[in-house]
Amino acid sequence: MNRYDVVVVGAGVAGCSSAYFLKEKGLKVLVLDRAGIAKVGGSSAAGAFVSPKIGKGSSLQTLTNEAFEFAKNFYLEHFPQHFKQTGVIRIPKDELDAESFVKYEEHDNSKRQWLDESSLSSIGIKKSKKSFLFDEAGVCDAPAMCEALLEGIAYAQYEVKSLSYEEGAWHVGNYSASKLILATGYENKFFDMRYMGVKGTWGTRGDYETALDLNVSMHKKISVSANIDGIVKIGATHEKGINTCIQCGEEPLKGLFSIASEMVDTSDFKLKKTFCGMRAGSKDYFPLVGSVIDVNEMLAQQPKLVRGERLKSEPKEIENLYVCNGLGGRGFVFAPLMGKMLAENIVEGKAIDERVNPQRLFLKWCRKSPDLER
Numbered sequence: 001m002n003r004y005d006v007v008v009v010g011a012g013v014a015g016c017s018s019a020y021f022l023k024e025k026g027l028k029v030l031v032l033d034r035a036g037i038a039k040v041g042g043s044s045a046a047g048a049f050v051s052p053k054i055g056k057g058s059s060l061q062t063l064t065n066e067a068f069e070f071a072k073n074f075y076l077e078h079f080p081q082h083f084k085q086t087g088v089i090r091i092p093k094d095e096l097d098a099e100s101f102v103k104y105e106e107h108d109n110s111k112r113q114w115l116d117e118s119s120l121s122s123i124g125i126k127k128s129k130k131s132f133l134f135d136e137a138g139v140c141d142a143p144a145m146c147e148a149l150l151e152g153i154a155y156a157q158y159e160v161k162s163l164s165y166e167e168g169a170w171h172v173g174n175y176s177a178s179k180l181i182l183a184t185g186y187e188n189k190f191f192d193m194r195y196m197g198v199k200g201t202w203g204t205r206g207d208y209e210t211a212l213d214l215n216v217s218m219h220k221k222i223s224v225s226a227n228i229d230g231i232v233k234i235g236a237t238h239e240k241g242i243n244t245c246i247q248c249g250e251e252p253l254k255g256l257f258s259i260a261s262e263m264v265d266t267s268d269f270k271l272k273k274t275f276c277g278m279r280a281g282s283k284d285y286f287p288l289v290g291s292v293i294d295v296n297e298m299l300a301q302q303p304k305l306v307r308g309e310r311l312k313s314e315p316k317e318i319e320n321l322y323v324c325n326g327l328g329g330r331g332f333v334f335a336p337l338m339g340k341m342l343a344e345n346i347v348e349g350k351a352i353d354e355r356v357n358p359q360r361l362f363l364k365w366c367r368k369s370p371d372l373e374r
């Protein structure tokens with residue numbers, strides 16, 4: 001009864017999206033999380049804004065905007081009750097940023113329009129420079145979305161402390177499966193995955209009760225949501241590190257609230273709940289989706305890799321082990337497309353997009369990382 005095709009460890013948006021697409025392809029999936037579905041970590045704290053990335057046309061911007069198009073359509077089609085298409089306004093941080101916005105325009109294929117200062121002021125946004133409005137963007141209810149993704153999928157609250165692979169199956173406590181996906185966010189203690197360079201960035205969100213008439217979400221230095229059912233969410237990820245209370249101090253929202261007060265009228269805001277959590281980013285800020293290299297085996301087979309030797313063959317992977325991680329500050333933008341890619345790889349053998357395949361980071365880590373002796 002406890003045998004599955006795939007066990008996914010981690011019920012944040014990465015694990016839930018991977019599980020969703022695997023189930024769609026007919027696999028028997030079990031999701032395990034020590035805390036609950038989107039109860040801790042990035043996926044509990046996220047404001048879960050889903051909007052395009054602006055910039056000068058980097059490949060990360062291109063990928064992010066592909067993921068945005070996919071996520072927005074996916075949420076609207078399958079989970080419209082948990083995705084509110086409020087629109088998101090991107091407001092320049094300062095004069096210099098405002099000049100950059102003009103340059104960003106030519107690199108932006110996402111549907112958007114300019115809003116001038118008087119239009120911004122008419123919708124209640126204080127003293128801001130000419131901004132972009134992405135009216136197809138929106139906000140998810142993060143825990144509700146994760147729970148909805150897992151509908152019809154087996155889930156257990158369980159802390160994974162050890163894993164073993166015997167006779168073609170992964171064993172996790174009483175559970176076993178042919179394949180294992182680690183979607184554990186910033187924590188990665190089971191295998192040597194240092195080459196992926198996963199690091200946590202701490203963030204905070206406050207949900208405020210208010211009667212403010214605000215029907216659009218916005219992002220400047222921080223994010224402020226539209227008023228949805230009497231609640232405005234204020235949030236940002238800001239501290240690199242892993243110790244919650246030290247990073248946030250006694251009053252994690254103090255700084256954010258004062259920035260929000262410069263953006264909109266917060267005079268009747270009453271704090272209802274505070275969330276804190278860590279988001280996991282990769283070394284190069286692209287997601288990490290696909291198989292895991294057997295680092296010990298590779299360094300034993302080719303010890304000169306650390307001194308620049310080329311790979312003599314394809315990197316050896318740990319059998320039937322996968323990750324879905326490194327979604328950075330845009331987990332709710334990336335997760336649906338990344339979950340789909342991973343499911344297509346696992347079920348149909350479709351190659352993982354090179355931009356997100358963690359292998360891209362391996363050789364550089366071997367050659368440059370201070371973790372290794374040369």
Ligand SMILES: Cc1cc2nc3c(=O)[nH]c(=O)nc-3n(C[C@H](O)[C@H](O)[C@H](O)COP(=O)(O)OP(=O)(O)OC[C@H]3O[C@@H](n4cnc5c(N)ncnc54)[C@H](O)[C@@H]3O)c2cc1C
Pocket residue numbers: 009010011012013014015032033034035036038039040041042043044045046047048049050158159160161183184185186187201202203204205223235236237276277278279280324325326327328329330331332333334
């Ligand atoms: C304050 C804040 C605001 C954010 N705002 C946005 C936003 O507006 N838009 C957006 O798209 N993204 C946003 N993000 C980023 C987004 O939240 C993350 O990218 C995303 O949640 C990462 O999801 P995940 O599933 O990879 O990790 P997580 O949500 O951290 O999930 C990892 C899970 O693994 C579980 N786990 C770990 N180890 C074990 C174990 N040994 N056994 C069992 N379970 C285990 C944990 O309990 C956890 O539930 C924000 C993040 C923060 C912190």
